[in-house]
Amino acid sequence: MNNIYDTIIIGGGLAGLKTAFDLKKNKFNILVLEARNRFGGRTESIKIGNGWIDAGGQWLGANNPNTKQLCEELKLETYKQYYEGKTIFDIYDKEGNSIKSFDESKVDLKDIGLGYIIPVIKRLDDISKEVDFSRTSKENPLMESLEKLSVSNWLIVNGFGESIKFFNWFCQMSLASSSDDVSIAFLMKYVNSCGSIESIFLSGDCCAEDSRIIGGSTMMAYKMVSFIKNCKLNREVVSIDQISDSIDRLIKVTTSNGDIYFCTNVVSTVPPTLLRNVTFKPELPLEKQRLKNEMEMGSTIKIIVIYDSAFWREQGFNGKALSFNGPVYESFDNCTHDLSVKSIVGFINGKDELKHWYSKSKEERKSAVLYQFSKYWGPKALNPISYIERNWKEEKFSSGCYMGVCKPGSVLSECNDFFRQPHGKIHWAGTETSTQWYGHMEGAITSSKRVVKEIIRNSFNSKSKL
Numbered sequence: 001m002n003n004i005y006d007t008i009i010i011g012g013g014l015a016g017l018k019t020a021f022d023l024k025k026n027k028f029n030i031l032v033l034e035a036r037n038r039f040g041g042r043t044e045s046i047k048i049g050n051g052w053i054d055a056g057g058q059w060l061g062a063n064n065p066n067t068k069q070l071c072e073e074l075k076l077e078t079y080k081q082y083y084e085g086k087t088i089f090d091i092y093d094k095e096g097n098s099i100k101s102f103d104e105s106k107v108d109l110k111d112i113g114l115g116y117i118i119p120v121i122k123r124l125d126d127i128s129k130e131v132d133f134s135r136t137s138k139e140n141p142l143m144e145s146l147e148k149l150s151v152s153n154w155l156i157v158n159g160f161g162e163s164i165k166f167f168n169w170f171c172q173m174s175l176a177s178s179s180d181d182v183s184i185a186f187l188m189k190y191v192n193s194c195g196s197i198e199s200i201f202l203s204g205d206c207c208a209e210d211s212r213i214i215g216g217s218t219m220m221a222y223k224m225v226s227f228i229k230n231c232k233l234n235r236e237v238v239s240i241d242q243i244s245d246s247i248d249r250l251i252k253v254t255t256s257n258g259d260i261y262f263c264t265n266v267v268s269t270v271p272p273t274l275l276r277n278v279t280f281k282p283e284l285p286l287e288k289q290r291l292k293n294e295m296e297m298g299s300t301i302k303i304i305v306i307y308d309s310a311f312w313r314e315q316g317f318n319g320k321a322l323s324f325n326g327p328v329y330e331s332f333d334n335c336t337h338d339l340s341v342k343s344i345v346g347f348i349n350g351k352d353e354l355k356h357w358y359s360k361s362k363e364e365r366k367s368a369v370l371y372q373f374s375k376y377w378g379p380k381a382l383n384p385i386s387y388i389e390r391n392w393k394e395e396k397f398s399s400g401c402y403m404g405v406c407k408p409g410s411v412l413s414e415c416n417d418f419f420r421q422p423h424g425k426i427h428w429a430g431t432e433t434s435t436q437w438y439g440h441m442e443g444a445i446t447s448s449k450r451v452v453k454e455i456i457r458n459s460f461n462s463k464s465k466l
């Protein structure tokens with residue numbers, strides 16, 4: 001049979017392709033099965049004139065060593081995010097004084113009017129020292145009790161009620177979910193994996209939006225595919241059967257178009273919530289089933305507005321705006337390194353916000369976004385060359401973004417280890433399995449390092465038993 005492989009990798013996003021890339025370098029006979037008609041998963045670069053813009057993941061964080069190393073290996077160049085000039089802060093309630101701008105490099109939280117979140121950050125830091133958020137903490141009563149509370153409820157119970165507005169914005173901006181819909185334990189797991197609350201929303205030496213890839217993030221995927229070669233598109237895996245082939249003890253992988261493949265190991269990089277669409281024999285352990293059934297993907301519309309000039313730069317602004325009022329909760333300068341594309345990118349985030357804005361026409365959304373931008377950078381913002389939106393909730397093989405999140409309950413404290421724990425010969429990778437940069441490209445790439453070690457160790461062990 002020519003459809004037998006050492007390892008089949010499910011998903012041609014960054015985690016799957018990096019796993020396949022490294023296994024191929026180690027001479028494994030591998031196959032990548034990707035459900036979509038393109039590679040890259042939650043990264044997708046689109047061509048605008050002579051430049052490439054990202055409709056999905058785009059920024060490398062300042063502390064993303066594995067993504068940087070991959071770019072170097074693939075000979076991809078990066079360029080710094082544009083932060084010269086002032087950032088807009090549309091976060092104040094006072095009548096007539098609701099928009100201010102600051103040079104972020106010269107101010108601290110107190111200067112921008114966010115001094116009231118300092119005690120909250122201190123409290124969260126103190127708690128973090130008592131809980132290992134990367135591991136299951138059934139035994140840790142603190143983790144269990146934290147998980148029962150949503151972010152908003154935790155703030156109220158702890159006397160930080162005045163910070164709710166900020167933290168709702170923070171959850172929308174970073175998790176694409178509202179502070180009522182995620183547990184405080186999950187938020188802490190996320191923040192701990194990425195650095196700090198400040199580094200997630202402020203530019204600086206450790207910031208999350210530090211640089212971009214020339215040619216777009218999907219260049220990583222396509223460069224890896226050209227090395228791996230054995231990658232198939234339009235192959236949605238619908239079942240993984242470890243039982244039927246009891247003689248050769250091979251795993252049978254079936255796709256929705258009826259293809260059947262066999263292998264010794266499987267690496268699944270399918271995001272947890274999408275595992276609902278795959279049948280497993282034997283069935284997944286209860287904890288893994290809970291992760292797939294109880295987690296939820298965030299809700300994001302990414303908006304890219306193209307202009308004929310970077311007029312905000314000329315006025316001393318850097319295109320970054322943080323807004324509690326929306327419709328865009330966060331925006332950035334999105335020009336390409338060579339200015340072949342002049343653009344601002346923004347995000348409408350959160351379940352209710354998506355519902356609200358998707359009940360309106362595209363023209364209405366466009367008008368609201370452009371009006372918001374004009375309040376920050378003047379009337380030129382009202383006249384773009386082009387307005388592009390991408391609603392990731394509508395993507396069948398992502399079902400939302402940026403990542404899977406955990407609601408208040410007990411799934412994290414009871415099932416945390418099962419993000420990664422192999423199920424027989426099925427191994428798990430993907431950004432949701434990562435303890436570093438959960439939800440980011442770095443998380444996806446880092447997860448592949450762990451799973452490649454697992455596969456190599458397994459194959460060494462099984463050969464040494466022969």
Ligand SMILES: Cc1cc2nc3c(=O)[nH]c(=O)nc-3n(C[C@H](O)[C@H](O)[C@H](O)COP(=O)(O)OP(=O)(O)OC[C@H]3O[C@@H](n4cnc5c(N)ncnc54)[C@H](O)[C@@H]3O)c2cc1C
Nearest residue numbers: 011013014015035041042057058059237401430431439441
């Ligand atoms: C709008 C947006 C903005 C973002 N911004 C950033 C950013 O600036 N910086 C950053 O670091 N991260 C960002 N992210 C997150 C980042 O893109 C993801 O964390 C990362 O790409 C996830 O990679 P992955 O391989 O783990 O998962 P995915 O990319 O989701 O890969 C999983 C793959 O599996 C495929 N698949 C699903 N089901 C099946 C099946 N049954 N059979 C076969 N294949 C299947 C999917 O099609 C997909 O290709 C953003 C994401 C989005 C959507």
